[in-house]
Amino acid sequence: MNSGLVMYEEEFRLIAGICDRLTRDANAKVVFLVDKNGQLISSSGQAQNLDTTSLASLTAGNVAAMGGLAKLIGEKEFPNQFHEGERESLHMSIVGGRVVLVVIFDAKSSLGLVRLRVKKAGEELAKVFDGLAKKQAAPGAASPFAEITDDDIDNLFSE
Amino acid sequence: MSFINYSSREINCKIVYYGPGLCGKTTNLQYVYAKTNPDAKGKMISLATETERTLFFDFLPLSLGEIRGFKTRFHLYTVPGQVFYDASRKLILKGVDGVVFVADSQIERMEANLESVENLRVNLGEQGYDLDKIPYVVQYNKRDLPNVATVDELRRLINPRSVPEYQAVAPTGVGVFDTLKAVAKLVLTELKKGA
Numbered sequence: 562m563n564s565g566l567v568m569y570e571e572e573f574r575l576i577a578g579i580c581d582r583l584t585r586d587a588n589a590k591v592v593f594l595v596d597k598n599g600q601l602i603s604s605s606g607q608a609q610n611l612d613t614t615s616l617a618s619l620t621a622g623n624v625a626a627m628g629g630l631a632k633l634i635g636e637k638e639f640p641n642q643f644h645e646g647e648r649e650s651l652h653m654s655i656v657g658g659r660v661v662l663v664v665i666f667d668a669k670s671s672l673g674l675v676r677l678r679v680k681k682a683g684e685e686l687a688k689v690f691d692g693l694a695k696k697q698a699a700p701g702a703a704s705p706f707a708e709i710t711d712d713d714i715d716n717l718f719s720e
Numbered sequence: 721m722s723f724i725n726y727s728s729r730e731i732n733c734k735i736v737y738y739g740p741g742l743c744g745k746t747t748n749l750q751y752v753y754a755k756t757n758p759d760a761k762g763k764m765i766s767l768a769t770e771t772e773r774t775l776f777f778d779f780l781p782l783s784l785g786e787i788r789g790f791k792t793r794f795h796l797y798t799v800p801g802q803v804f805y806d807a808s809r810k811l812i813l814k815g816v817d818g819v820v821f822v823a824d825s826q827i828e829r830m831e832a833n834l835e836s837v838e839n840l841r842v843n844l845g846e847q848g849y850d851l852d853k854i855p856y857v858v859q860y861n862k863r864d865l866p867n868v869a870t871v872d873e874l875r876r877l878i879n880p881r882s883v884p885e886y887q888a889v890a891p892t893g894v895g896v897f898d899t900l901k902a903v904a905k906l907v908l909t910e911l912k913k914g915a
Contacts, residue, residue, distance in 0.1 A: 565722035565817075565911075573727035598815030599779075599795060600723040600732045614762045618779045618795065622767070625811040626776070706912045713787050714908045718901045 566596055566659075572693050573603065579685050580605040583662075587678035588670035590649070594686070595620045595661045602660060616663070620653060624661050641679075643672060654679050657687035721815040722911055730791045733907050734815055735900075738840045739822035740832035741773070741801035744861040747890035748822060749780050749796055752900060755893065756782060774800040777812050784904060794904055801836070810843045818855035818907040819844070820899055822890075823878050825860045825868035833878055855906035857884045859899045864889045 576594060584592045584606040593604035593613060599621035604613050628638045644651045652664045652675050662683055664675050723732040737745040746766065753764045762781035769775050778798040783791060799809040821840060823833045841851045858879045860871060871887065879885055884902045888895030 565724060568723070568725040568727055570727045573725070596723055596815075598721055598723070598734060602723075602725075612763055614781045615765050615779070618765065618781070622776060622779075622811070625814060626808070629807055629811055706908075706914070709787055709908075709912050711909070711912075714905055714912070717785050717787060717792065717908070718905060 566600070566602075566693075567697050568602065568693070569696065572689055572696075575689050576603050576686065577605065579682050579689070583664070583678055583682040586682075587664060587666065587675045589664045589666045589675065591663075591665040593617070593663050594656075595663060597621055597624060597655075597659055597661060606665075620661055620663055624653060624655065641676070652676070652679060654683055656683045657690040659690060660686070662686065722817055722907075724790075728791075729789055730793060731787070731911070732793045732795065733817040733904075733911070734795045734797065735818045735820065735903055735907065736812055736816045737796065737798040737820045737822055738809075738836065739801055739861075740824060740829060740836040741803070743801060743822045743824040743829070743833075743836075744888075744890040745798040745801060745822050746774055746778050748820075748859070748861075748888075748896050748899070749778050749798055751890055751893045751896045752782070752796065753780055755897075760784075773802065774798055775805075776800065776808050787908070792908070794907075796900075803835070806839065806843070809839070810846060813843055813847050813849070816844075816847075816849065816854070817910070818903045819851075819857075820903050821856070821858045821878070822861050822888075823858060823874060825862045825874060826865055827867055827869050830869060830877065833874075837878055852881060855903060855910050857886065857899055857903045857906065859886050859888045859895060861888045861890050861895075863887045863894070864892075 580592045580594060580603050589606055591606040591608050594602040595617040596602055599618040601613050601617035631638045640655045642653045649665055649667050654662050656662050664679060666675055737748055739745050760783045765779040767776035780796040782794045797812050799812045844851050860874050886895040886899045890896055
């Protein structure tokens with residue numbers, strides 16, 4: 562049985578709304594939300610010039626590595642991480658045990674403000690993901706794959 | 721673990737290339753990267769040591785086309801092959817949808833191949849996956865080298881379950897796309913089954 566993440570239009574809009582608000586409230590440059598397995602879920606702010614796919618994959622790699630380190634010293638995980646650069650800094654926090662909320666900010670914001678806003682946004686996002694998990698677990702939840710035929714899959718590889 | 725996004729109409733899947741050190745996992749990805757249309761690929765990331773040995777992982781995002789209006793994207797990862805990077809290998813297997821085992825066909829690497837398959841089985845098990853159930857293909861790489869084992873022998877040792885297998889010479893691309901297509905197809909077929 563496939564237990565992968567499924568994102569529906571309604572929840573996606575809620576998530577995008579929370580990320581947009583966080584970008585404004587935290588004076589952030591970019592906010593993005595990544596599945597712990599490295600899939601980008603949503604991004605907001607000045608993300609156009611960023612390679613968000615790579616960012617998502619490296620974020621997941623970093624969180625996984627730090628999680629491994631946490632376990633080695635007897636912690637469950639490190640729910641919040643902060644990386645300070647010369648101009649840009651990066652804050653990562655684990656939301657609902659499943660996704661990572663990443664905020665990139667510069668001197669226009671501060672770590673204190675980011676942490677404060679991330680806490681609130683994280684709580685809201687956790688609720689959305691709880692709802693999503695319930696929706697997915699509900700019997701009869703539709704999957705696009707239900708209608709896909711073997712021919713559709715073959716056609717993808719047919720050149 | 722796949723990610724199906726109805727909002728952007730995308731299906732994302734994760735494929736991991738596994739195998740002993742220096743078997744050619746990174747070379748497989750490099751060939752795919754070099755030969756893929758720029759529209760269909762993202763940047764390839766290699767977290768490697770100064771001597772070009774994979775330290776954490778290589779990553780290559782690929783788009784394969786559309787199925788019923790859903791864009792299918794595959795994220796290809798390699799693990800570091802060297803024995804002492806086991807903690808990192810475990811992390812990369814998280815959320816995997818399909819595995820390619822790249823075997824080094826040289827006779828002197830047979831023990832390393834066997835050790836790596838066993839390690840794959842154990843590490844998948846720790847993440848709750850069963851190597852006998854997950855979409856899985858085997859590639860016998862380095863077929864151009866003089867001192868290689870026969871395919872029969874390799875099959876007997878590494879692929880007793882007879883999953884799809886391909887002979888390859890990764891630097892020149894022989895077998896590279898066949899391997900990738902085979903695992904991608906198995907992953908999609910598995911998703912369809914789970915639907």
